[in-house]
Amino acid sequence: MGLKDRLGRLAAAAPAPVFVLAGRGTARLAPALDRLALDPRLRFVDSPRQANVLLLAGGAASRLLRPALRVHDQMSRPRGTVWWLPGEERSPAALRLARTLGLAAGDLVDPDRPDHADPAGGAEAVARAIVRRHRELVTGVRATEPAVLPDEEPAPWRGVGPFGQGGEGMMGGVPYGRPMAMRGPDLSDGLELDRLPVRLGPFYPPLPSGLVLDLDLQGDVIQAVTVGANPFDRPAWRGDGDRHGRDGDPFAAALTRPVPLAVLERARARHHLRWLARVLALLGLDALGRRVLGLSLACAPVTARVADAAEGNPADDLEPPRRAVEDLARRLRSRISPITPPWGLAGATRGVGRIARSRLAGLGPVARAAGLPDDARSDDPAYRALGFEPIVQRSEDAEGGDAWTRLLQRLDEAVQALDLALRAARAGDPTVGGPGVVGSAGRAIEGPRGRLIPGGDPPSARLLALVAELLEGLEWGDAVIALASLDLDLEEAGRGPLPGRTAGEREPRRPTRADRTHRSHRTRRKGEVA
Amino acid sequence: MSGVLWPHSIWLQAAALAGFVLGGIYAADLMERLLGRYVAGAGVRAGALLAGPFREAALLLSQQRSRTERPDAPAWALAPMLLAGLAAVAAGTVPLGPSAAVAGVDSGIVLFGAAMALVMVCVFLHGWSANSFAPLVGGYRFVAQALSFEMPLALVLIAAALPAESLSFGEIVRSQAGLWNVVRQPLGLPLYLVAALGVTFQGPLATPDAADLAGGTRAEVSGAALLAWRLARGAVLVAVAAVGAATFLGGWSGPWLPGPAWTVLKTLALLAVLVASRHLVARVRLERFVVVAWAVLIPLALLDVFLTGVFLL
Numbered sequence: 109m110g111l112k113d114r115l116g117r118l119a120a121a122a123p124a125p126v127f128v129l130a131g132r133g134t135a136r137l138a139p140a141l142d143r144l145a146l147d148p149r150l151r152f153v154d155s156p157r158q159a160n161v162l163l164l165a166g167g168a169a170s171r172l173l174r175p176a177l178r179v180h181d182q183m184s185r186p187r188g189t190v191w192w193l194p195g196e197e198r199s200p201a202a203l204r205l206a207r208t209l210g211l212a213a214g215d216l217v218d219p220d221r222p223d224h225a226d227p228a229g230g231a232e233a234v235a236r237a238i239v240r241r242h243r244e245l246v247t248g249v250r251a252t253e254p255a256v257l258p259d260e261e262p263a264p265w266r267g268v269g270p271f272g273q274g275g276e277g278m279m280g281g282v283p284y285g286r287p288m289a290m291r292g293p294d295l296s297d298g299l300e301l302d303r304l305p306v307r308l309g310p311f312y313p314p315l316p317s318g319l320v321l322d323l324d325l326q327g328d329v330i331q332a333v334t335v336g337a338n339p340f341d342r343p344a345w346r347g348d349g350d351r352h353g354r355d356g357d358p359f360a361a362a363l364t365r366p367v368p369l370a371v372l373e374r375a376r377a378r379h380h381l382r383w384l385a386r387v388l389a390l391l392g393l394d395a396l397g398r399r400v401l402g403l404s405l406a407c408a409p410v411t412a413r414v415a416d417a418a419e420g421n422p423a424d425d426l427e428p429p430r431r432a433v434e435d436l437a438r439r440l441r442s443r444i445s446p447i448t449p450p451w452g453l454a455g456a457t458r459g460v461g462r463i464a465r466s467r468l469a470g471l472g473p474v475a476r477a478a479g480l481p482d483d484a485r486s487d488d489p490a491y492r493a494l495g496f497e498p499i500v501q502r503s504e505d506a507e508g509g510d511a512w513t514r515l516l517q518r519l520d521e522a523v524q525a526l527d528l529a530l531r532a533a534r535a536g537d538p539t540v541g542g543p544g545v546v547g548s549a550g551r552a553i554e555g556p557r558g559r560l561i562p563g564g565d566p567p568s569a570r571l572l573a574l575v576a577e578l579l580e581g582l583e584w585g586d587a588v589i590a591l592a593s594l595d596l597d598l599e600e601a602g603r604g605p606l607p608g609r610t611a612g613e614r615e616p617r618r619p620t621r622a623d624r625t626h627r628s629h630r631t632r633r634k635g636e637v638a
Numbered sequence: 639m640s641g642v643l644w645p646h647s648i649w650l651q652a653a654a655l656a657g658f659v660l661g662g663i664y665a666a667d668l669m670e671r672l673l674g675r676y677v678a679g680a681g682v683r684a685g686a687l688l689a690g691p692f693r694e695a696a697l698l699l700s701q702q703r704s705r706t707e708r709p710d711a712p713a714w715a716l717a718p719m720l721l722a723g724l725a726a727v728a729a730g731t732v733p734l735g736p737s738a739a740v741a742g743v744d745s746g747i748v749l750f751g752a753a754m755a756l757v758m759v760c761v762f763l764h765g766w767s768a769n770s771f772a773p774l775v776g777g778y779r780f781v782a783q784a785l786s787f788e789m790p791l792a793l794v795l796i797a798a799a800l801p802a803e804s805l806s807f808g809e810i811v812r813s814q815a816g817l818w819n820v821v822r823q824p825l826g827l828p829l830y831l832v833a834a835l836g837v838t839f840q841g842p843l844a845t846p847d848a849a850d851l852a853g854g855t856r857a858e859v860s861g862a863a864l865l866a867w868r869l870a871r872g873a874v875l876v877a878v879a880a881v882g883a884a885t886f887l888g889g890w891s892g893p894w895l896p897g898p899a900w901t902v903l904k905t906l907a908l909l910a911v912l913v914a915s916r917h918l919v920a921r922v923r924l925e926r927f928v929v930v931a932w933a934v935l936i937p938l939a940l941l942d943v944f945l946t947g948v949f950l951l
Contacts, residue, residue, distance in 0.1 A: 118696035121689070125697070148680070154852045157704045157860040160697075184704040184860035246700045262707075284708060306771050313852045328775045390849050392841070392921035398678035449918035452842055456920045584775055585923060588850035 167197030340602030362541025461590025478509030662876030725873030776854030811889030841915030
């Protein structure tokens with residue numbers, strides 16, 4: 109056996125380096141994706157350069173196709189692709205793409221196959237497909253995938269301009285295909301320095317999936333931000349109103365039908381802990397993040413599907429994660445005994461991402477972290493019967509809230525949600541929501557990102573409107589943490605108005621062209637969230 | 639005793655030093671993995687743990703190098719080699735045993751300090767030459783970080799040199815025969831460890847390679863080039879820990895065991911502290927670190943020098 113074979117066998121035993129691209133419908137795949145993130149046979153990497161296997165998760169939104177192929181071509185060789193494609197997303201375009209990439213039947217995993225229907229089964233099938241692909245690649249059994257896109261210049265420059273290199277005289281133009289960094293005044297002191305134009309996204313791991321940012325940078329300070337079009341935006345007239353619920357969001361489902369309170373609160377705890385795991389990883393504490401991600405899975409409703417979860421949710425399994433989360437919350441908060449790690453979280457997040465209180469109404473944990481007692485659950489009889497009181501951060505830092513108070517808030521709310529789920533199990537499993545309950549004006553469901561009002565914009569759409577203003581003038585590291593602290597989901601924002609009817613409306617009507625124009629104006633206006 | 643354990647041939651000494659550094663890199667990687675598994679609450683399989691670093695190295699060797707748009711290819715290839723060279727220079731100044739270091743020069747501190755100052759050039763070169771956003775910003779970050787930790791690093795080493803009346807690490811170890819510097823100069827080791835985290839961009843000071851830049855200066859690197867970069871960084875880590883052991887923990891001195899064994903043990907102890915920060919301390923905000931370094935760490939380091947002078951008088 110040659111040295112090369114030996115190396116190949118040794119490399120095949122290493123965890124497979126995977127770069128994940130989240131496409132459409134990943135909310136439903138989330139539990140299984142998280143299991144994959146914790147799988148010791150795989151290692152999720154944060155740069156496509158270091159991955160052997162590209163995991164495409166979900167459907168191919170048309171505006172994400174080209175960026176996805178660009179990521180594919182950026183991977184170092186040997187490279188391969190595994191596509192986790194739900195049956196409903198198997199469009200002709202998707203299958204054409206699979207052929208372009210040269211994917212075999214074994215590289216396409218369907219999460220809806222009966223043996224994959226539960227998340228552990230689906231995760232296992234994908235993990236096996238990835239490991240198989242990884243081993244085939246490093247041992248040379250299967251050839252590397254060739255580049256799909258042509259290797260072109262970012263902008264035509266040859267022969268352009270007085271010197272033929274794309275520039276315009278001394279300054280300006282696109283020398284060698286890239287826009288030249290032109291001078292501009294610095295935001296803080298007006299000093300004229302070079303501004304580097306950079307476009308990031310939609311698959312830049314530190315940003316929420318799908319977010320595209322056009323930045324002007326001086327060093328790593330953001331001078332100007334333009335938020336790109338949301339690639340998940342779907343025309344409102346295509347598809348039914350219950351798109352939110354169908355994608356596995358129990359909170360949106362509660363707008364149209366009753367959902368057990370325990371299911372909602374377990375989903376809330378899971379959501380907040382999943383968020384915390386991501387923020388911890390962004391702050392360099394990925395090992396602790398993995399522990400929190402494991403806790404979040406333990407909190408999840410017993411199965412991934414809302415419909416199945418409604419059938420029963422024994423709460424006995426909740427006590428251990430509740431204790432662990434409470435312990436973590438206590439450790440982060442304690443100022444008198446700073447002997448237990450993790451250290452430095454407060455220092456890394458305090459004062460980062462402040463937003464004026466007046467902009468935060470209806471934005472759930474972000475609002476409550478700023479001291480606003482804004483919680484739709486306070487008006488719900490089912491919650492009141494369980495003794496619900498909204499948690500609000502009340503320190504002097506809470507003026508406007510920052511990433512640190514948002515972190516504490518979500519951790520506290522995760523503990524509270526698990527408490528509520530436990531109490532609900534003892535109180536005969538009450539339900540929340542349904543058309544009768546939310547039919548009257550003013551009633552709403554409290555989602556993990558904020559207030560869900562029937563027919564209204566999802567909270568992510570309102571959070572997205574805050575982004576440009578929030579990032580201006582921040583250093584890049586702070587900008588990433590500030591963005592993460594909002595908990596944006598571009599797919600939720602792109603699904604359009606929430607299901608359910610507001611009072612007075614007879615039945616959901618198909619929006620007319622005039623409605624659509626009106627809506628796009630409305631979502632663009634910034635002050636709307638207030 | 640040391641004559642038996644410490645060879646006189648310079649080639650054998652260099653081989654022993656290379657073994658020391660490579661072993662240190664392996665040990666540091668194992669400790670990081672072990673603590674990571676513990677913090678994550680995941681189980682540990684001894685076989686997978688021990689083989690892990692080799693498997694990952696083989697994986698990187700099986701990957702091809704990546705290519706960006708118009709990189710500065712010579713500088714990109716040079717950066718890891720330069721960093722490894724600086725690590726070798728720094729490690730060469732460390733006296734493993736009483737007889738000599740490989741580069742047992744009279745002014746070991748100056749040589750070590752010069753090598754550590756040039757780490758800034760390597761990391762910036764590595765980030766800049768990829769011609770890409772994240773590596774470039776990572777490079778900027780390291781320059782700001784390095785300008786902040788260099789002064790405390792130099793000052794605590796000078797404070798350790800004062801009682802030894804020599805700039806040689808060998809004399810500094812001998813000057814601690816009665817009492818180690820970690821006790822005699824209580825400010826020294828903590829300040830040195832902060833600077834050591836900075837120079838090796840570890841844990842809270844891993845700002846140039848941070849997750850918020852999707853890997854920063856190493857974001858565009860793959861394959862053997864990434865392996866070379868990680869090995870070079872590991873070698874700097876081992877060298878810095880070994881210098882810390884010699885300067886503050888009495889180097890080779892200790893009862894029962896032969897000298898080099900004490901050097902190894904003390905180096906491992908400092909490596910454990912440096913590596914543990916990776917999973918226990920969140921990444922600092924660079925702006926804050928710069929302010930703290932100039933407003934707190936440098937004055938403390940000056941106080942360290944001043945107090946040492948007062949005690950010597």
